[in-house]
Amino acid sequence: MRVFRLKRWVMQNVGFATALLLLFVLLITYNMMHPRGFSSAVAIQNSNEAVAIIFVAMAQTLPVLLGGLDLSVGAIMTLTNCIASEVVNGSPAQMLFGAVLTLLSGSAFGLLNGCIVVYGRIQPIIATLATGAVAIGLALAVRPKPGGNVDDDLSWALTNSVYDLADTYGFADGGDAWWIRPFADIPVPILIVAIVALVVWLPFKRSVTGRTVYAIGSAEGAAYMSGLPINRAKITAFTLGGFLAACGGLYLAIQTSSGNADIQQAGAYTLNSIAAVVLGGTSLLGGSGGAIGSLVGAMILRVISFFFRILDIDPLLQPLIEGFVLLTAVSVGAFRTLRVKNKLDLFR
Amino acid sequence: MKTVLKMATAVAALAFSAHAAFAGPEVVSGPGADPACFAPWSKETKYFKWDAKPGPYKVAVVNGFVGNTWRIQMIKTAKAYAEDPSVKDKIGEFKVVSTGTDAPAQLGAIEDFINQGYDAIVTIAVSPEGFDRVIRLADKNNVVVVPFDNVLDTDKVMQINEDQLEMGRTWATFLLNELKAAGKTSGKILEVRGLPGNSVDRDRSIGIHEVLDASGGSWEVVQVVGNWDDGTAQKVTADAIAVHGHFDAIAAQGGTTGVVQAMLDANHPMVPISGESENGYRKLVAEHSADGLKGISIGQSPGLVAIAMKAAISALEGNTMPQLISVPLPVADYTTLKDGVNYWTDLPDNFFTVNEFPPCGVNISGPAIMSQTEADVK
Numbered sequence: 001m002r003v004f005r006l007k008r009w010v011m012q013n014v015g016f017a018t019a020l021l022l023l024f025v026l027l028i029t030y031n032m033m034h035p036r037g038f039s040s041a042v043a044i045q046n047s048n049e050a051v052a053i054i055f056v057a058m059a060q061t062l063p064v065l066l067g068g069l070d071l072s073v074g075a076i077m078t079l080t081n082c083i084a085s086e087v088v089n090g091s092p093a094q095m096l097f098g099a100v101l102t103l104l105s106g107s108a109f110g111l112l113n114g115c116i117v118v119y120g121r122i123q124p125i126i127a128t129l130a131t132g133a134v135a136i137g138l139a140l141a142v143r144p145k146p147g148g149n150v151d152d153d154l155s156w157a158l159t160n161s162v163y164d165l166a167d168t169y170g171f172a173d174g175g176d177a178w179w180i181r182p183f184a185d186i187p188v189p190i191l192i193v194a195i196v197a198l199v200v201w202l203p204f205k206r207s208v209t210g211r212t213v214y215a216i217g218s219a220e221g222a223a224y225m226s227g228l229p230i231n232r233a234k235i236t237a238f239t240l241g242g243f244l245a246a247c248g249g250l251y252l253a254i255q256t257s258s259g260n261a262d263i264q265q266a267g268a269y270t271l272n273s274i275a276a277v278v279l280g281g282t283s284l285l286g287g288s289g290g291a292i293g294s295l296v297g298a299m300i301l302r303v304i305s306f307f308f309r310i311l312d313i314d315p316l317l318q319p320l321i322e323g324f325v326l327l328t329a330v331s332v333g334a335f336r337t338l339r340v341k342n343k344l345d346l347f348r
Numbered sequence: 349m350k351t352v353l354k355m356a357t358a359v360a361a362l363a364f365s366a367h368a369a370f371a372g373p374e375v376v377s378g379p380g381a382d383p384a385c386f387a388p389w390s391k392e393t394k395y396f397k398w399d400a401k402p403g404p405y406k407v408a409v410v411n412g413f414v415g416n417t418w419r420i421q422m423i424k425t426a427k428a429y430a431e432d433p434s435v436k437d438k439i440g441e442f443k444v445v446s447t448g449t450d451a452p453a454q455l456g457a458i459e460d461f462i463n464q465g466y467d468a469i470v471t472i473a474v475s476p477e478g479f480d481r482v483i484r485l486a487d488k489n490n491v492v493v494v495p496f497d498n499v500l501d502t503d504k505v506m507q508i509n510e511d512q513l514e515m516g517r518t519w520a521t522f523l524l525n526e527l528k529a530a531g532k533t534s535g536k537i538l539e540v541r542g543l544p545g546n547s548v549d550r551d552r553s554i555g556i557h558e559v560l561d562a563s564g565g566s567w568e569v570v571q572v573v574g575n576w577d578d579g580t581a582q583k584v585t586a587d588a589i590a591v592h593g594h595f596d597a598i599a600a601q602g603g604t605t606g607v608v609q610a611m612l613d614a615n616h617p618m619v620p621i622s623g624e625s626e627n628g629y630r631k632l633v634a635e636h637s638a639d640g641l642k643g644i645s646i647g648q649s650p651g652l653v654a655i656a657m658k659a660a661i662s663a664l665e666g667n668t669m670p671q672l673i674s675v676p677l678p679v680a681d682y683t684t685l686k687d688g689v690n691y692w693t694d695l696p697d698n699f700f701t702v703n704e705f706p707p708c709g710v711n712i713s714g715p716a717i718m719s720q721t722e723a724d725v726k
Contacts, residue, residue, distance in 0.1 A: 045459040146478070147476075156484070255478075256455070257478060268448060305453065316414075
């Protein structure tokens with residue numbers, strides 16, 4: 001009975017299941033080849049590198065589920081990164097306030113995107129192209145030169161293992177208490193991503209608004225005729241996208257203890273987020289997939305480049321090889337086209 | 349079982365490292381080793397000393413952006429230098445990766461190499477800030493991190509660069525001397541600047557203006573932005589010539605081939621000029637210097653990577669090193685240009701002529717590596 005349910009789940013989530021399997025294989029191979037594979041230090045390094053792109057990919061998922069694209073996610077990450085570099089310091093209360101302010105500003109920017117798309121009736125891809133430029137402009141205004149001073153202890157504590165977190169802030173006997181031992185080697189960044197996924201994404205997906213987002217992506221007309229709250233869902237989706245991108249920006253600021261209005265980096269993150277969404281099994285046509293898939297997709301994207309550091313590959317050929325691997329990975333997700341019983345299915 | 353053992357060792361090593369005190373370099377007083385090559389930036393520069401480690405060393409180069417001639421030449425130089433007889437035996441393992449303009453990826457790559465037990469990591473930073481965490485980790489694990497070219501705003505790591513301010517000063521001094529020789533003590537100068545907002549552009553321009561202001565002559569300086577790019581520089585120079593008609597001298601920071609091309613196209617008289625080290629620019633100066641195109645050429649050399657590698661190895665051997673190392677400016681002017689020596693008529697315009705630094709024993713010439721195939725330099 002259980003096998004049957006697993007099989008059904010795999011059939012229903014074939015893209016996500018493939019991505020998960022691929023990530024598992026890549027990660028195991030990487031760790032086996034790494035001189036310090038399967039250690040906490042490697043897990044910490046891997047997760048630190050992946051957090052920003054994971055959040056931006058999760059942010060991109062929402063507009064894609066609606067059947068659109070958001071070209072401003074990288075820019076929102078950069079903007080919030082710059083804001084955080086100004087406000088996340090001082091006393092613990094001030095830092096908390098700064099973090100909340102950062103997340104709110106990202107959400108507000110997402111809300112603005114949503115309102116332009118819904119009330120301005122402009123295609124998301126065009127609207128966000130413009131607002132993305134606005135976000136970069138604001139980021140440059142906030143921080144014309146790279147810099148800022150995010151609290152060092154906060155940076156150290158949140159980019160390491162649970163043990164270091166406890167050690168830095170001196171709770172749980174500085175990390176030596178018996179009850180924290182089982183978790184001591186878990187990287188904090190993984191916990192942060194897991195908490196956001198569980199507390200923000202999953203409840204949203206199960207709500208009426210969340211299901212409406214999927215319905216709009218599948219068939220907007222049908223969703224409208226069924227009386228679903230279309231406008232509310234669209235605005236919420238963009239706002240949540242802004243919030244998730246802000247999580248990425250905030251983490252980036254904590255990780256680097258600084259902010260940098262890097263235009264090229266913003267562009268690279270936007271493009272990579274789209275690749276991650278597709279790798280994670282979300283359809284660019286909208287209506288199927290999810291942010292957890294994008295999380296996995298973003299990690300695959302990162303793990304591919306990890307291999308260049310342990311294998312001897314000519315540095316000038318690395319981008320070429322990365323491109324081919326990516327193409328192969330995306331093609332694996334397209335294998336469903338070989339199994340369709342009816343050609344019309346392909347138009348779904 | 350093997351994996352379990354490996355994990356146990358790793359966990360033990362981690363637990364140990366977590367309790368170990370802050371290691372890293374000791375701040376000592378100078379002078380440092382090999383001062384002809386590793387010249388301290390200024391008198392205030394402090395000196396670092398790491399505990400000597402037995403070789404051979406594992407060395408990694410973590411590049412950011414890749415995709416212009418300079419970076420490709422830099423990567424090829426790094427690979428060629430790793431095979432150079434003077435360091436080959438000291439380098440056990442050597443890797444080069446490019447992360448693109450992505451700060452987390454670059455930081456991640458550096459941290460990965462620290463985890464892999466590399467001894468030295470040479471890098472061109474994608475951002476002047478944000479490396480605190482990896483510097484802390486490197487110090488903990490006694491790894492030498494050496495940023496060069498685009499350096500960091502910190503004095504906690506050993507860094508290597510050319511003095512951009514001095515470069516600007518040298519350019520302006522040359523121009524003033526040439527103008528004086530022609531009997532001019534005032535006039536109009538065109539300044540072609542680089543990428544706006546970049547510290548290199550800022551420092552070079554400050555250097556130029558410092559010397560011009562100090563000369564006492566009345567110089568009218570017209571500034572245009574050329575982004576260090578031949579195409580852009582050519583366009584803005586052509587525009588400036590169209591508007592202003594005549595300049596007495598040109599101070600360009602880069603894209604100099606384009607600048608001279610614009611002068612030729614507009615039939616602008618050949619005047620004294622300063623510029624970068626592009627092969628095309630040196631070709632044009634050699635060709636037209638008799639007509640008055642008296643040029644000076646100073647470059648930010650892709651060969652800096654080799655000096656950074658050499659400095660890293662020297663630090664690992666336990667030598668005293670300056671925290672900020674100033675590499676001598678590779679200067680050539682119209683009197684010293686020689687085909688086949690410091691420029692090459694049979695090679696493309698867009699490559700950077702200065703690659704070798706004799707005081708450092710870095711003798712890999714640009715054309716030697718650019719004309720070779722990938723297979724040859726391995």
